[in-house]
Amino acid sequence: MAIDILMPALSPTMTEGKLAKWNKKEGDTVSSGEVIAEIETDKATMEVEAVDEGVLGKILVPEGTEGVSVNTPIAILVEEGEAVPDAPSAGSGEVHPAAEEKPKAAAATTAVTAVSAAASEPEKDWGETSEITVREALRDAMAAEMRRDEDVFLLGEEVAQYQGAYKVSQGLLDEFGEKRVIDMPITEHGFTGMATGAAMTGLKPIVEFMTMNFSLQAIDHIINSAAKTHYMSGGQISCPMVFRGPNGAAARVGAQHSQCFASWYAHVPGLKVVAPWSAADAKGLLRAAIRDPNPVIVLENEILYGQKFPCPVDEDFILPIGKAKIERPGKDVTIVAFSISVGTAMAAAELLAEKGIDAEVINLRTIRPLDTATIIESVKKTSRLVTVEEGWPFAGIGAEIAMQVIEHAFDWLDAPPVRVAGLDVPMPFAANLEKLALPQPDWVVDAVSKIV
Amino acid sequence: MTEQNTMGQSGSADATAGRNHPGLTADQLKQAYYDMLLIRRFEEKAGQLYGMGLIGGFCHLYIGQEAVVVGLQMAQKDGDKVITSYRDHGQMLAAGMDPRGVMAELTGRATGLSHGKGGSMHMFSREKNFYGGHGIVGAQVALGIGLAFANKYRGTDEVSITYFGEGASNQGQVFESFNLAALHKLPCVFVIENNRYGMGTSVERASASKALWKNGEPWGIPGRQVDGMDVEAVNAAAKEAIAHCRAGNGPYLLEMSTYRYRGHSMSDPAKYRQRSEVDEIRQKHDPIDHVRNLLKAAGVDDADFKEMETKVKEIVADATEFAKTSPEPDPSELFTDVLVGE
Known part of the structure; x- marks a missing residue:
């Protein structure tokens, strides 16, 4: 059966090109993968390889022709001994139907700007409180969630034996052991990628950055690997994980260790970003972040770590993400x-x-x-x-x-x-x-x- | 760990006698032939559809490298996890993912494996343990040790097969991953698919390391260079590497000497290499021709080949028709799957 050879698109932007040269003439045998012609695109001169085997029955567009539209039949390929038709078969060169279809109106507002109706539900009263530091609140949140779910683990620099560079993970190694509280070498790009890969299988890593400044070493995995995979996989693979660490200005540490990443991460669809102030915020939001099936950035603050606030003592205390x-x-x-x-x-x-x-x-x-x-x-x-x-x-x-x-x-x-x-x-x-x-x-x- | 097969040395077209590794049975070779042929024909069709404007954007074809993924896949067991770069169609077909769903994703249709939201470079299948499909060069290596970490955390004996190109092998995170995998004895088979060119830059112009299979040596990661055009050589090396990882001995590095016939992506004019180089490898070292010759010597006749060819053509034609006729995603899909549970 005769096959039309069509002018190929050889780059994402090519709509037409010059048929610069025919490397085969009528009557030549063509095998799959053989270069049959050269085409000048908007970017470069490209070789056209044959896809099917056969005999070049008829050349429809002579070499030197400029402005040949993509999908125009340029030659007819026949089987050995087959008669050559005079014209391309009907229906060839058809334009991909979807390309002509007008895009339907997209949603007018984005998810970000939509205002939820549930504005002022009163916050749940969690009853009795006690004064604890933000540092203790964060540690208690991790411990509570690790007790609750075997799939939750903590990794980062100095989180285990050193008990946390800022002592946030104090005591966790003793309670949960080295399988679940894991010291990492200074290799943010590597261990963040590793944690993200583990999360893709359904584990729930908490990645501690000694400070969020170092998350820049790993930002490709946070954005390109963790935030986008659920979307790019059509909902098949998610990254239930937490990236946390002190964010914003510390004291007297200079430009590379004092900056706020709220705006950086808040820009990215596929991420949630929380920023606790009080001990109750810290405990309630970190617990929610660990349970959330999405990647959540928890922006802590070094100056606040030692400050005391009243925090509910209720074992089930948790705060909703997305509520001020x-x-x-x-x-x-x-x-x-x-x-x-x-x-x-x-x-x-x-x-x-x-x-x-x-x-x-x-x-x-x-x-x-x-x-x-x-x-x-x-x-x-x-x-x-x-x-x-x-x-x-x-x-x-x-x-x-x-x-x-x-x-x-x-x-x-x-x-x-x-x-x-x-x-x-x-x-x-x-x-x-x-x-x-x-x-x-x-x-x-x-x-x-x-x-x- | 020091065996060196450069491409083609064990891939001679005529000899089964020259094989220096445990071979596959005739039935296994037939399966390998069929699997490689499916990838070849699928990719040729994808190239054609790209030319017709049915596939847009980037499209990186696997043609020439088929023996690598097929040889490895045949050494894996159910539950082993696979992750690779954007040159991923071969891995997906070898993993048993539906050719219809793959092709429909290439054409950006609702029936694609990622519902048209991933494209050529971003497809996944939790069911088939395929974890993508990653567009950032080298990123899948750190993610791949994460898959291995999860296997170890859960106490299974499953391994992670982590593919990357020789171009990616220069990324810093690859070396970070070597260190982490060795440090934590993660069951990860690192597979460098050395197809000689990272886009337009030859491996000689990119890597001071002249033996990529030795790149894990500082961390004590055993490595082998393998003729990636010889599916039996790949399979034998893969079995050894996987057994090493499964036994809890930590990672293993395989450098597959292979070649891509097509450009880096569809819009690559390929001026960095001679046409004669491509033609010579095609004619003398083609991985599919090699197995075909082995099978011929083993008594497989033309009718058998014809039957396999016909079946493959039907599958590819069916996938193509499906990909062409499936609807584009509904605009409402724009906002789905951004976050879980919303």
Whole structure:
């Protein structure tokens, strides 16, 4: 049976090309894989290999012809002894039907901007609390989840024998043994990839980065391997895992060890990002992160590790991911913050109260998915928005929050939103300069004073 | 661990006598022939569909390398996990994944293995223990030791077969993975598919190491260079490597000397090598011709070959028809599978 040889597309962008040369002439025998012609594409001169075997019965497009469209029949291949038809068979050169089909209208809003209706469900009362440090809360969360699920394990640098570079994993090796609390060499790219591969089989690794700064060594696995695999596999393979470690400015460690990654990771579909402030946040959110079937980034803060907060003693205590907390109700201005900046915002609220300004402070707890509903509901009440974060201002979390408010509550705003953020510089070392680079309560007071 | 078969030395076309490794039985050779032929014909068809505009983007064909994956697959047992790079169609077919689902993914259809959201480079099958399909050069090596880690964590004797090219073998994370796998005695067979060119850069221009099979030596990882055009040589080496890993002795490194006939991807003009180099390997060292000659010598006649050829053609034609006629994904699929449970 005669087979039409079609002008091939030889690059993703090629629509037509020049048939530069025929390497075979009519009557020649052609075998699979043999070069039959040369074609100049938009990028290069390419050789065309025969796919089928036979005799080159007829050349339809002579060499030197320019502007030959992809899928045009350029020759007819026949079997040995078969008569050569004069024209290409009907239906050849047809255009792939899907290419002509008009794309159907895509969804108008993205999942990120959709505002959930469940804005202000009251937070569950977990009863009795005790004062513990954020460090203890994180350790207790891991221990509780490791007791609950054999598939959960912790790996990272100095997590086992050293008891944690910041003592967060203190005692875990003793309780769970070296099978489940695993010291890693200084090889973030390698061990993050290893943990992600293990998660693809259904295990639930907790990857501790000594600080989140070192997650940059491994960011390819976090984004390209962990965050995207569920989507790219059509839902077959997921990565139920946690990446955690201290994030943001530490004290006097200079630019490479002091920066906030909230905006970096919050940008990525397929990831969840939480940023606890209090001990209760830390315990409740880390437990939720470990149980979550998706990759979750837990942005801790070194300065907070030693701070004490009341934390529910209930064994089942856990917090939902994606739900912000109103730390301080108020009516005059909404201050949105996360992680250590919640403390800054709370201090600012006290100063503002002395001036007669009643600020509402929202502790985001989760950066992605953002609890836009709680923010919007608050702004509809206060008509003013100030965001506070330690990260850099450009394309920071404050920018996203402001945009969400503009999209969903523009008519309620009585003044432009104001961002308070770390200064747009690498973190300096000198004590005085470092302090100047990080948001202070009075920055927040000044920001609020501009718009109230 | 020091055996050196460069490509073709045991792949001579006429001799079964020259085999210096335990051979496969006639039935196994027939299966190997069939499996390799399926990959060859499938890939030729994929190349053709790309030319017709039915497959877009990147498309990396496995033609020429068939003996590697088929020889390894025949040495594996159920439950062993496989992971590879973006040149993954051969691995998927060898793993027994449905040719229809693979081809339909190549054409970006709803019936593709990843529902049209992965494409040529990103396909998976938990059922067949195939963990992708990874587009970032070298990333699958660290992930592959993770599969091995999971086997060990769960206390099974299953192994991870982790494929990567000689180009990827220069990535830092590959060496990190060697260290971690050796340190934790992970059951991982590292398989370097040395097809001589990382895109357009020959291995000589990319690796100061002149013996990639020795790249694990600093970590005490045993290695072998294997004629990757000889499915029996591959199979024999694979059995040894897998047995080593299964017994709890840690990782093993196989360097497969192989060759890709086609460009790095479909849009590769292949100006970095002579046509005569490709032709010579095709004519003298083709892995499928090699097995065909062994089978002929063992008494398999033309009718048997014809039957296998016909069956393969039917499967490929059926997969192609399926891939062409299946619908594109519904726009509602845009937002599914981003997160589990949402």
